[in-house]
Amino acid sequence: MAHRTLVLGGARSGKSAHAEGLLAETDPVTYVATSRRDPSDREWTERIAEHVARRPDTWRTVEAGDPGELRRVLAEPPDGSPLLVDDLATWLTGVLDDAGAWDRDPDALRRVSADADALVGAVRTCRARLVLVSAEVGLGIVPATRSGRLFRDELGALNARLAEVCDEVVLLVAGLPLRLR
Ligand SMILES: Nc1nc2c(ncn2[C@@H]2O[C@H](COP(=O)(O)OP(=O)(O)OP(=O)(O)O)[C@@H](O)[C@H]2O)c(=O)[nH]1
Numbered sequence: 001m002a003h004r005t006l007v008l009g010g011a012r013s014g015k016s017a018h019a020e021g022l023l024a025e026t027d028p029v030t031y032v033a034t035s036r037r038d039p040s041d042r043e044w045t046e047r048i049a050e051h052v053a054r055r056p057d058t059w060r061t062v063e064a065g066d067p068g069e070l071r072r073v074l075a076e077p078p079d080g081s082p083l084l085v086d087d088l089a090t091w092l093t094g095v096l097d098d099a100g101a102w103d104r105d106p107d108a109l110r111r112v113s114a115d116a117d118a119l120v121g122a123v124r125t126c127r128a129r130l131v132l133v134s135a136e137v138g139l140g141i142v143p144a145t146r147s148g149r150l151f152r153d154e155l156g157a158l159n160a161r162l163a164e165v166c167d168e169v170v171l172l173v174a175g176l177p178l179r180l181r
Helices: 015-022 044-054 066-077 086-099 106-125 146-164
Strands: 004-009 030-033 059-064 083-086 130-135 166-175 176-179
Touching: 004 015, 015 083, 015 130, 015 166, 030 066, 030 130, 059 066, 066 083, 066 086, 066 106, 086 130, 086 146, 106 146, 106 176, 130 146
Parallel strands: 004 130, 004 166, 030 059, 030 083, 083 130
Antiparallel strands: 166 176
């Protein structure tokens, strides 16, 4: 069995469901949610509620909207249980927000880079079975905004580094898994 799996895919590709399926026979699982809740955003709140409703009752959820929280969970997985991290694109959004990096300030970008290094290191040394979900956003047209291009580039680089430290890598396209490693 793979120890570290990276599940990539575009929006609505079915990557979360695929990742959940990989751990369906395992119980309990710690689900690490990296997105930040925003009560003013009804659509996002409903999406999260759908996720919560479809997870087995026995799974534990860790709210890791603070990017550093993910590192802490990877270093000390609760009860050594398998971890499902959903997802690295929202984790990166939080890092870019917190660093104030959207305008490409060099110091802010250095902080982003340091956080990415620390994350990759924490994934490499994580002792628990680990399934990481991340978005593949590099296949469409070049984003019109500087911030859009920054996000696309930073996420593409992060995904490549995560793939290096995972023993299994899968790309979801139209709900179908394509095994890359
Ligand atoms: N804060 C929080 N976020 C959650 C929770 N459950 C799921 N999420 C977030 O929901 C997001 C996934 O939403 P989806 O709508 O499935 O993503 P998608 O990319 O459009 O669709 P798929 O590719 O099909 O997975 C991830 O960023 C998760 O962090 C939760 O309990 N709390």
